[in-house]
Amino acid sequence: MNDTKAPPPQSTGPTGMTRRELLTAGTLLAASAPAFGQSRLPGMPSSSRELWQWVRTQGMFDSRLTFLDVATAGPTLRAAMAAEYRAREAQSFGVANAALDRWATETTRLARRFADFMGCSMDELIFTRGTGEALSIAAAGLDLASGDEVVTTTREHPAALSPWLMLARRHGIVVKQITLPAPLETPEQTLEVLGDAMSERTRVLAFPHLDYADGALLPVRQICALARSRNVITIVDGAQALGMLDFQLHDLDCDFYAASFHKWMNGSHGTGMLYVSRPSLERLWPIEPRGIDAPPIPTPTVAVGQHGVPAALHKLGNIVPLAWPALRGAEIAVDFQQQILRSRIEARVRELAIYARMRLQTLPGVELLTPARPGLWAGILSFQVPGRSAADMAAHLAHGFRIYIREVHRAERTDGALRVSLHIFNSHDDIEKLIQGLQQVLR
Numbered sequence: 001m002n003d004t005k006a007p008p009p010q011s012t013g014p015t016g017m018t019r020r021e022l023l024t025a026g027t028l029l030a031a032s033a034p035a036f037g038q039s040r041l042p043g044m045p046s047s048s049r050e051l052w053q054w055v056r057t058q059g060m061f062d063s064r065l066t067f068l069d070v071a072t073a074g075p076t077l078r079a080a081m082a083a084e085y086r087a088r089e090a091q092s093f094g095v096a097n098a099a100l101d102r103w104a105t106e107t108t109r110l111a112r113r114f115a116d117f118m119g120c121s122m123d124e125l126i127f128t129r130g131t132g133e134a135l136s137i138a139a140a141g142l143d144l145a146s147g148d149e150v151v152t153t154t155r156e157h158p159a160a161l162s163p164w165l166m167l168a169r170r171h172g173i174v175v176k177q178i179t180l181p182a183p184l185e186t187p188e189q190t191l192e193v194l195g196d197a198m199s200e201r202t203r204v205l206a207f208p209h210l211d212y213a214d215g216a217l218l219p220v221r222q223i224c225a226l227a228r229s230r231n232v233i234t235i236v237d238g239a240q241a242l243g244m245l246d247f248q249l250h251d252l253d254c255d256f257y258a259a260s261f262h263k264w265m266n267g268s269h270g271t272g273m274l275y276v277s278r279p280s281l282e283r284l285w286p287i288e289p290r291g292i293d294a295p296p297i298p299t300p301t302v303a304v305g306q307h308g309v310p311a312a313l314h315k316l317g318n319i320v321p322l323a324w325p326a327l328r329g330a331e332i333a334v335d336f337q338q339q340i341l342r343s344r345i346e347a348r349v350r351e352l353a354i355y356a357r358m359r360l361q362t363l364p365g366v367e368l369l370t371p372a373r374p375g376l377w378a379g380i381l382s383f384q385v386p387g388r389s390a391a392d393m394a395a396h397l398a399h400g401f402r403i404y405i406r407e408v409h410r411a412e413r414t415d416g417a418l419r420v421s422l423h424i425f426n427s428h429d430d431i432e433k434l435i436q437g438l439q440q441v442l443r
Helices: 019-028 048-056 078-093 100-118 131-141 158-171 187-197 220-229 311-316 320-340 342-360 390-401 428-441
Strands: 125-128 149-153 174-178 202-208 233-237 256-260 272-276 380-384 406-410 413-421
Touching: 078 320, 100 125, 100 272, 100 320, 125 131, 125 311, 125 320, 131 158, 131 233, 131 256, 131 272, 149 158, 149 187, 158 174, 158 202, 174 187, 187 202, 187 220, 202 220, 220 233, 272 311, 320 342, 342 380, 342 428, 390 406, 390 413, 390 428
Parallel strands: 149 174, 149 202, 202 233, 233 256
Antiparallel strands: 125 272, 256 272, 380 413, 406 413
16 A cells, blocks of 8 residues: 555555655654654544544555455554654664663663553563564473473464473473363363363463464463462463453463564564563573673673663563664554554454354355354454365465465364454455455355
């Protein structure tokens, strides 16, 4: 999409932004000078119909495509790209005069900003390059010994499971994968199965907030309460929840929560976070320490931006001096969500998903794999067509109709499944295009 009437001096194609477009969108920042400050988005339409039309123009993606795969990666907001560009420009322009204490100030500001948005303390938050890195930090930083159990599920993303498998090889921990009912019918099913799986040797319970493959929404607070009653640490993969669902981290009462800002948040790619509850911070070792308070040597090395920052960032490592431009882009995504309202975003996503579910159910041969009970699903729908290859169907939709959905794999389903993930920049027309494409593919 191109918001400018005149052709840009340098075309970057339908999915790119020229420097002029970036600078035009850069009115988000007060000036191009190397300043550390909060930016705000322009005003939005008041009516819902106009709002969702406006939202559709805010992301940088090819308008010729029907993109229904934000669960893999969301289109970055134009405003976020502009903010990131301006931040990189400012960072480079002021490199000779960058006072080291400014990084502590800006780190604290960003930590407070994101913590307020997510419902936790700024002392409980560190920034990462994505959900996978955040989960690896939590797994590698815990003191686990040979024979200790980590209970997880067969619903884990490979990036969530891999850190535990590596610890099993290195240190002999036991990874116990539990198969949850599919599709889930009640929240109590999850609690019963996970409760039965935990033993006296269980130290960690790792599970997704929202299943990336079939869209099942797990009862996080109840699961965490169950684990806490047995003195088991909880680590939640929130990659598919942050930016789609309206929740506060303290309300979930988990020990660790990992998420990214480039999926449902529509922020800059390569940004994410790890929430570490204040009691859990004491038990987590840093895997990339940049400053230790009590070193065993007389002259420790003090890295830039590691002192005078909130507790988790101080202990576990602060990447703000390295990732500041991308995090400034992610901060714009926070502004975007707060101005629209997270509750309104969730309601819109659920509205689209309900409509898509109704339309998919009219297609012959389509079997929905996502739970049917309200409250157990949100913006992700998964389905299969017995006897048809999901990979072939996804490729046909993409190449023949420019409709992008995702093939997902499950061990129990040899033909795979197809996943549709809907966000606020999607529309009912997008869903109709999907249905029409599937009708052609299924002939």
